[in-house]
Amino acid sequence: MIDLGISKLALIGAVALIVIGPEKLPRLARTVGALLGKAQRYVADVKAEVNRSMDLEELKKMKDSVESAARDVQTSVSSGASDFEKSWSEATSGLDGSASSAGYDGAMGQLGSDLYPSYKHPGKNWRIKQKAMPQWFKARAGVRTRTQSGAARVARFRPRSSSASR
Incomplete structure (x- = not known):
């Protein structure tokens, strides 16, 4: 980088003062400062864009x-599931024929309906309030029994003016 010390900056400032003049020097310094700021922001934006593109490439590789x-997991699971289905069908193939040949199919159907009766709705209307809370419990628990609007509440708790107390 350029090595600019105090002495070199003072020399550059003196030459600029002589060449440009004292009237235009402050405006030129502001312009140069603004241009340098824009250049630094542009460089920072380019760096950020490069970093984002590198991160994006890494994310794409990770996604792949x-x-x-x-x-791979899906193929292994599907092959395992097909193997399981084959073994299950082989193991249960003998059971399907033996239950119907023994004559338990009709008896189990009849017995099953007696063991498990059909669902009967209780007949209660749960939307209707069944019980009421007693007033003494509301008073003890601090439950409001009477409602007030916001304006009424403000008027109720507003301090009284000194003219009303006379």
Whole structure:
């Protein structure tokens, strides 16, 4: 980088004062400062954009790896499920025929309806209030029994003026 010390900055300032003049120097300094600020903001924006694009590339790579892992898991689960279904069907293939051949199918149907009666609705209307809370409990628990509007509450608790107390 450029090595600018106090002596070099003073020399540059003296030359600028002589060449540009004392009337235009403050305006030129503001303009140069504004341009340098814009340049720094532009460089910072470019750096941020480069960092975002690098992060985006990393996220895309991570997404691809996660998707491939998910596909592998899905294929292994589906193959395991098909193997399980095959073994289950083999294990239960003998059970389906034996229950109907023994004659338990009709008896279980009749017995099952006696063991588990059909659902009967209780017949209560749960939307209607069944009980009321007693007033003494409301008073003890601090439950409001009478409602007031906001204006009425303000008027009730507003301090009385000194003219009304005379």
